[in-house]
Amino acid sequence: MDQTTLNFIVVGLSFALYFGIAIWARAGSTSEFYAANRGVNPVVNGMATAADWMSAASFISMAGLIAFVGYSNSTFLMGWTGGYVLMAMLLAPYLRKFGKYTVPEFVGDRYYSNAARVVAVICLIVISVTYVIGQMTGAGVAFSRFLEISSTAGLLTASAVVFVYAVLGGMKGITYTQVAQYVVLIIAYTIPAVFISLQLTGNPIPGLGLFSNMAEGQPGAGTPLLVTLDGLLTDLGFNEYTSGNTPFLMALFTLSLMIGTAGLPHVIIRFFTVPKVSDARWSAGWALVFIALLYLTAPAVGAMARLNITTQFWPEGVQGEAVSLETIQSDEAYNWMLTWEATGLLGWEDKNGDGRIQYYNENGAGMAELAAERGWAGNELTNFNRDILVLANPEIANLPGWVIALIAAGGIAAALSTAAGLLLAISSAISHDLIKSVINPNISEKGELLAARISMAGAIVLATYLGLNPPGFAAQVVALAFGLAAATLFPTLMMGIFSKRMNAQGATWGMIAGLAVTCLYLFTYLGWFFIPGTNMLANTADNWILGIPPTHFGPIGAVINFAVAYVVSNATAAPPQHIQDLVESVRIPRGAGAAVDH
Amino acid sequence: MAEKPDNNAYWAANIRLVTICLVIWAIASYGFAILLRPMLSGIAVGGTDLGFWFAQQGSILVFLVLIFFYAWRMNKIDKEHGVDEE
Numbered sequence: 034m035d036q037t038t039l040n041f042i043v044v045g046l047s048f049a050l051y052f053g054i055a056i057w058a059r060a061g062s063t064s065e066f067y068a069a070n071r072g073v074n075p076v077v078n079g080m081a082t083a084a085d086w087m088s089a090a091s092f093i094s095m096a097g098l099i100a101f102v103g104y105s106n107s108t109f110l111m112g113w114t115g116g117y118v119l120m121a122m123l124l125a126p127y128l129r130k131f132g133k134y135t136v137p138e139f140v141g142d143r144y145y146s147n148a149a150r151v152v153a154v155i156c157l158i159v160i161s162v163t164y165v166i167g168q169m170t171g172a173g174v175a176f177s178r179f180l181e182i183s184s185t186a187g188l189l190t191a192s193a194v195v196f197v198y199a200v201l202g203g204m205k206g207i208t209y210t211q212v213a214q215y216v217v218l219i220i221a222y223t224i225p226a227v228f229i230s231l232q233l234t235g236n237p238i239p240g241l242g243l244f245s246n247m248a249e250g251q252p253g254a255g256t257p258l259l260v261t262l263d264g265l266l267t268d269l270g271f272n273e274y275t276s277g278n279t280p281f282l283m284a285l286f287t288l289s290l291m292i293g294t295a296g297l298p299h300v301i302i303r304f305f306t307v308p309k310v311s312d313a314r315w316s317a318g319w320a321l322v323f324i325a326l327l328y329l330t331a332p333a334v335g336a337m338a339r340l341n342i343t344t345q346f347w348p349e350g351v352q353g354e355a356v357s358l359e360t361i362q363s364d365e366a367y368n369w370m371l372t373w374e375a376t377g378l379l380g381w382e383d384k385n386g387d388g389r390i391q392y393y394n395e396n397g398a399g400m401a402e403l404a405a406e407r408g409w410a411g412n413e414l415t416n417f418n419r420d421i422l423v424l425a426n427p428e429i430a431n432l433p434g435w436v437i438a439l440i441a442a443g444g445i446a447a448a449l450s451t452a453a454g455l456l457l458a459i460s461s462a463i464s465h466d467l468i469k470s471v472i473n474p475n476i477s478e479k480g481e482l483l484a485a486r487i488s489m490a491g492a493i494v495l496a497t498y499l500g501l502n503p504p505g506f507a508a509q510v511v512a513l514a515f516g517l518a519a520a521t522l523f524p525t526l527m528m529g530i531f532s533k534r535m536n537a538q539g540a541t542w543g544m545i546a547g548l549a550v551t552c553l554y555l556f557t558y559l560g561w562f563f564i565p566g567t568n569m570l571a572n573t574a575d576n577w578i579l580g581i582p583p584t585h586f587g588p589i590g591a592v593i594n595f596a597v598a599y600v601v602s603n604a605t606a607a608p609p610q611h612i613q614d615l616v617e618s619v620r621i622p623r624g625a626g627a628a629v630d631h
Numbered sequence: 632m633a634e635k636p637d638n639n640a641y642w643a644a645n646i647r648l649v650t651i652c653l654v655i656w657a658i659a660s661y662g663f664a665i666l667l668r669p670m671l672s673g674i675a676v677g678g679t680d681l682g683f684w685f686a687q688q689g690s691i692l693v694f695l696v697l698i699f700f701y702a703w704r705m706n707k708i709d710k711e712h713g714v715d716e717e
Contacts, residue, residue: 099687107686111660114691118656121698122649126705240688244677257678275679280668284661309716311709314702321698325691332687620642623714 036434040179043438047217051210055198058206066203066485067134067461068305075312079319081208082303084215084450089171092447097419100335105277112290114328119295121317125304127530127619129313136298137466143529146537152544154462156521157298164514165455169500172448179441192497199453200489207453214446221443225427226330229337239333252344262340268351270397289587293515296523299458310622338422346392355389369428373421380416460488520547520590533616539602547594558583641712652697659693
């Protein structure tokens with residue numbers, strides 16, 4: 034059986050599973066559609082949250098980001114997990130106690146203001162729509178690579194699948210498909226990692242293998258893996274894997290990702306589905322357990338793939354000859370290079386015409402001299418897309434075909450599960466916060482459920498359109514989503530719980546200030562609405578205020594939000610007594626069950 | 632409204648616990664893994680130093696322990712103050 038057929042079978046089976054769950058978990062009421070009737074077990078919700086959270090970026094891109102930079106990109110590992118500590122202690126239990134369905138609903142009710150509610154809806158939609166574009170394109174890429182269909186056809190298939198279970202089942206359908214998707218994606222991610230860790234270090238747990246000695250028969254046997262990797266990389270002019278020299282920026286970026294994570298509405302609403310306040314606390318812990326299974330493995334995947342790739346190009350070691358073109362064409366171990374060259378994500382060129390491919394950093398210190406001495410004419414691995422690292426990993430390590438098929442199903446599962454969660458956040462903000470709360474408060478339960486389904490269908494059509502015609506700024510857009518979540522929703526929600534004195538004016542102006550200043554900072558360096566060429570200043574370190582890159586701006590936006598809210602709130606009247614009582618009740622777990630039916 | 636003073640004590644206990652947890656959260660990630668890494672460079676772990684381990688493994692494990700500790704401790708505090716869910 035050829036690989037594509039095998040991929041079709043495994044991906045097809047995973048879809049059959051999702052459809053089966055969709056039919057079983059149809060939503061019959063708005064409570065089921067928005068919050069799965071608050072009947073989700075905290076461990077199950079933890080698993081669904083993990084799938085909701087881990088996107089195409091976590092599954093496909095993160096290990097590559099770490100592999101090619103090393104220590105300095107540990108920020109992604111800490112930032113995308115540390116946010117759960119903030120969520121568990123500062124937001125999730127209290128918002129669950131509040132007992133409503135959406136994030137803007139808390140903002141609107143707590144700040145007794147439809148203006149605040151609408152600003153929160155705008156923030157939510159900007160954050161979630163930008164985020165969902167990446168998921169749709171990610172699913173399209175995974176489909177086209179593994180199933181050999183066009184990425185347009187792939188994207189349309191992905192939309193159709195999400196359409197079935199999200200429109201039919203709402204939060205209930207999404208929750209249980211996310212559980213299935215988590216199982217698929219974590220198996221797909223860890224199996225190749227375990228095999229590779231065993232091969233290189235003899236330790237089956239990748240997170241431990243990363244700090245173990247190289248196994249017998251491997252390059253540098255008996256020395257630690259990281260020492261071997263550092264040695265190889267520095268000999269080739271690259272930076273040491275374990276070093277970095279920008280501690281301030283690392284800390285700032287980590288903080289930006291952490292606060293942004295805690296403020297993402299599609300993750301927060303997952304905690305509305307559990308029965309009790311104490312369940313929301315436990316559930317955040319379980320979510321992090323399931324996330325950590327991937328995040329503790331990712332740095333090992335990155336380092337080991339970097340090591341494997343480097344030794345493949347230098348089979349005799351760095352002092353010996355580089356791999357020959359003939360070997361790449363004929364040796365089975367190099368088949369992955371031919372496969373991926375065909376996709377345009379990998380490319381090489383024998384610049385010095387010696388029949389060998391020299392992979393090194395031509396800009397590294399002392400490399401020009403070394404190249405002259407050894408007759409190299411520049412780095413000959415001319416194109417290496419970081420995203421292929423996880424996808425090609427099983428092929429690089431010569432693992433069997435069914436593992437490759439699993440990676441295909443896993444990549445698609447990661448993209449679909451996150452897309453579904455985002456689409457639910459968008460559609461519930463429209464049907465519940467705009468239609469039910471602002472436009473037509475008298476809408477019936479049945480009418481609202483229909484409105485929720487229509488909003489969901491509309492959101493999917495919009496996401497599909499944007500996925501097919503991605504604005505040229507897809508990469509920057511993720512930074513925008515985290516920066517905005519950090520600067521708008523996180524501070525507003527936190528003050529709503531921890532400050533009784535915070536009033537409507539303070540919260541509204543705080544959100545607007547956070548939103549405006551963050552957008553202004555991003556647009557100044559990345560172009561107005563990310564249109565290339567319209568930026569007012571070049572995006573270089575000399576131009577950044579206090580040396581802060583636009584991607585790291587989230588915490589600054591959050592501080593501005595807090596400060597504006599504090600000043601405006603203190604200059605205006607305190608919130609009415611019933612709002613202060615509301616804050617009091619949100620802080621106390623007792624009575625969460627009664628708050629369900631409202 | 633007779634419960635009010637009790638609720639204040641409950642909230643103060645919560646704030647104290649959150650503060651302790653977030654200090655540890657910050658020390659493990661911003662501290663050990665990033666800003667204080669040079670201080671820990673003498674402690675070798677698997678071919679590199681403790682700071683690198685914290686950056687790629689340890690901080691995540693600390694986060695996990697913190698959330699479960701918080702959930703367990705808060706459940707006890709809920710009961711002590713009589714505000715737990717029946």
